[in-house]
Amino acid sequence: MHNLSIDIGNTSTKVAVFKNREIVHYQRLNKLTVDDLTDLIGKFLIEKSVVSSVDEEIASLEALLENKTTYTRFTALLTNGVQNKYRTPATLGLDRWAAILAANAMFPDCACLVIDAGTCITYDVLNVKREYFGGSISPGITMRFKAVHEFTGRLPLVNWNREAEIPEGVDTESAIKNGVLQGIKNEIEGFISLNNIKESALKVIITGGDTDFLFKQLQNSIFAPQIMKDPYLVLKGLNEAIAD
Secondary structure, eight states, rough: OOOEEEEESOOOOOEEEETEEEEEEEESSOOOHHHHHHHHHHHEEEEEEEEEESSSSHHHHHHHHHHEEEEOOOOTTTTTTOEEESSSSGGGGGHHHHHHHHHHHOTTHHHHHHHHEEEEEEEEEOOTTTEEEEEEEEEEEHHHHHHHHHHHOOOOOOOOOTSSSOOOOSSSSOOOOHHHHHHHHHHHHHHHHHHHHHHHSEEEESSSSTTTHHHHTTTSSTGGGEEEEEHHHHHHHHHHHOOO
16 A cells, blocks of 8 residues: 655646655656546555645545545644644645655654755745744745846846856856856855754755756755765655545
8 A cells, every 4th residue: 555645836737656654656746636646646555645735626636635535735734753844834835844844754763854856945844843833935046047038127037057157257148147147146155054054964854846957056065974865765755644
């Protein structure tokens, strides 16, 4: 028997099937349909399921999951031993909370800094006492490039290559790329440095759509030994909410 984790975001839906805590199937969809879900439940004999969603129009999916599985709607009230001290838990992004639950399971004896590099970049800290107070939210890479273009009169909208290195700023386009990308790298290193002062033996986990690019850029950093990447961190956190 298997567990099913579903993360419905603003632009796509991520789905993972777990056998205990091992991912045996993963897919990313523009939209998850009832037919897709029916196929997954039948193929993997899903026992438990959990959904995190920014879309409230998921009644048909939830009805199927409630009928065919032991279903849980993910909320910040599912704590798994983490003390949620966020002042406004009702406004806490569920992806942020799921990532914290995953970090807690992966490193139960260490403080963790979770960096989710998506549309926005979020920085969330779980201290060694298993307390979560929150973190920081800043614009993501694509958002910064768009802002430079849209809030100026003449600067172009720059396309960036996730496979390329950060260029030197020798002309307008490369100067924008350097400013945005080097700025984000410096920002991440700053957050790591700050939290290293606050927490000993800090583990840093990077997840989200821009994970690979940022992880590569940080490999020459003095912080490299404490940094790992996990593109499935949110899905793993959802699974923790229903795992035995």
